[in-house]
Amino acid sequence: MSGLSTVQHPRISIVTPSYNQGAFIEETIQSVLDQGYPNLEYIIIDGGSSDQSVEIIKKYEPWLAYWISAPDKGQSQAINRGFARAKGDTFAWLNSDDVYEMGVFAQVAEFFHQRPDVDVVSGRCRFWYPNDSDYLLDSSPLRTLEDFLKIKTNWASGRLIVQPEAFFRRRAFEMANGIREDLTYSLDACLWMDMVKTGCVFHSVDRHWSNFRVHDNQKTWNANASRQELARMAWDQVRENFKMLEDPLAITDEIIQLLEESLTNERRLSSALRQSTSYRVGRFLTKMKFW
Numbered sequence: 001m002s003g004l005s006t007v008q009h010p011r012i013s014i015v016t017p018s019y020n021q022g023a024f025i026e027e028t029i030q031s032v033l034d035q036g037y038p039n040l041e042y043i044i045i046d047g048g049s050s051d052q053s054v055e056i057i058k059k060y061e062p063w064l065a066y067w068i069s070a071p072d073k074g075q076s077q078a079i080n081r082g083f084a085r086a087k088g089d090t091f092a093w094l095n096s097d098d099v100y101e102m103g104v105f106a107q108v109a110e111f112f113h114q115r116p117d118v119d120v121v122s123g124r125c126r127f128w129y130p131n132d133s134d135y136l137l138d139s140s141p142l143r144t145l146e147d148f149l150k151i152k153t154n155w156a157s158g159r160l161i162v163q164p165e166a167f168f169r170r171r172a173f174e175m176a177n178g179i180r181e182d183l184t185y186s187l188d189a190c191l192w193m194d195m196v197k198t199g200c201v202f203h204s205v206d207r208h209w210s211n212f213r214v215h216d217n218q219k220t221w222n223a224n225a226s227r228q229e230l231a232r233m234a235w236d237q238v239r240e241n242f243k244m245l246e247d248p249l250a251i252t253d254e255i256i257q258l259l260e261e262s263l264t265n266e267r268r269l270s271s272a273l274r275q276s277t278s279y280r281v282g283r284f285l286t287k288m289k290f291w
Contacts, residue, residue, distance in 0.1 A: 009039040010112065012105050012167075013065075013088030017078035018057075018096035019047035024213060026056045031099035033063050037106060041065045041088050045078040053096075076181040083173060091173050097213045098164045104209045108167045111205065119172040119200035120192070123209030125162035130214070137162060139204035146245055148193045151234050152254040155189065156227070161202075163188040164210035172200045185226040186233045193237050197244070224266045231259040 014032050018025055032042055044057055046069035054069045061067065066085055072078050079093050090112060094100065104123070111121050126136045140161045142148050154160055166188075176194035179187050196202060234255050242248050 008113075009037070010090055010109055011039045011041055011088035012037060012090045012092070012109065013041040013043065013083070013086035013170075015079055015082030015086065015091075015093040016042075016044045016096050017047070017075045017082065017093065018044060018049065018053060019075075019078075020049045020051045020053060021096035022049065022051035022053045022056060024097040025053050026059075027099055028094060028096050029056070029060050031101075032094060033060065034102065035100065035105045037109075040105065041086060043067065043082045043085060045072070045082045046070075047072045047074075047078060073181060074184065076179045076183060076187045079187075080178045080181065083178065086170075089170055090167055091170055092164075092167045094164055094210075099211050099213075100164070101208050101210065107205075107207060107209070111203075112167075112169070115203065117201055118203045120166060120168040120195060120202045122161045122166040122202075122204045123207045125165040125210045125212050126208060127162075128211050128213045136208060139206050140165075140202075141204070142192070143196075143202050145193060145196050145237075145241065146247070146251065148189070148196060149234050149237060149245070149251045150254055151230055152258045155230065156258055161188070161192055161204075162210070162212055164212055166192075168195070168200075172198075175200065183233060184229060186230040189230060190233050190237075193234075197241060224262050227258055227262040231255050231262070 016025075016028060016032070021028075029042075029044075032040070042064050044064060044067040046053055046057060046067070048069055048071040057064075057067055057069070072081065075095075082093070083091060090108060092108075107123075108121065112118065115121075122140050124136055124139050126134055128134055137158055137160075141159055142154060142161060147154060172195050173191075175198040176191055180190050180194075183190055192202070235252070238245065238248055238251055238255070245251060
């Protein structure tokens with residue numbers, strides 16, 4: 001890797017939060033360890049899985065800086081706990097159903113070496129769907145707080161940072177005061193907003209760095225709930241940072257539009273469910289009395 005000697009490789013700290021992802025976690029772990037990066041710190045925070053996850057993690061214990069399996073309050077808390085132990089200069093988290101492409105850590109280290117002014121760098125992420133309709137997203141164009149707050153123009157239109165493609169400096173995470181633990185879906189979007197508010201510089205590269213697995217058991221499968229939380233979080237950001245925005249009314253309009261679309265879709269799905277045969281049979285049975 002040009003520009004970096006063996007002793008100059010900055011430590012990269014990767015945290016994997018996990019809970020009952022035994023079907024995927026081994027591939028995730030291997031995609032981290034197989035990078036062959038000479039100064040890696042890998043931490044796994046498991047939320048007390050009841051499947052085969054712990055047995056799989058134990059197989060790789062010699063190569064882990066730390067791991068634990070104990071109940072927690074969810075993904076956000078698990079990530080914060082992991083980074084609280086991390087000693088690296090560069091941070092990233094990789095969920096236990098996603099994977100990195102080979103050579104990513106070396107590219108990230110080289111980029112941060114050449115661009116000391118940049119705090120957050122993202123590559124490109126491929127969405128893996130069960131029906132083989134994979135696609136590789138373009139690199140993120142988001143740079144300012146207004147960019148991140150345009151959730152309909154950008155986030156809902158595929159112009160975003162997909163979490164596993166992003167790496168950031170320790171200082172950026174610390175300036176943002178970590179991840180908000182009250183968020184379920186939009187914790188990464190909120191983190192980027194909190195970072196950019198402090199003056200963190202964002203950049204992206206046209207390189208395939210990660211793969212985001214889409215499957216029925218993941219929480220982001222609930223698109224309506226995800227978009228509604230994103231809209232509420234973005235609205236809070238607008239209210240808190242009103243004076244920093246050039247056109248807060250236009251951003252507010254985008255938030256309202258996305259929320260209205262999500263609620264309309266939710267009502268449509270609810271109506272379709274009520275009209276289904278299985279729903280009507282279920283309602284009939286619950287009203288019957290059996291003696």
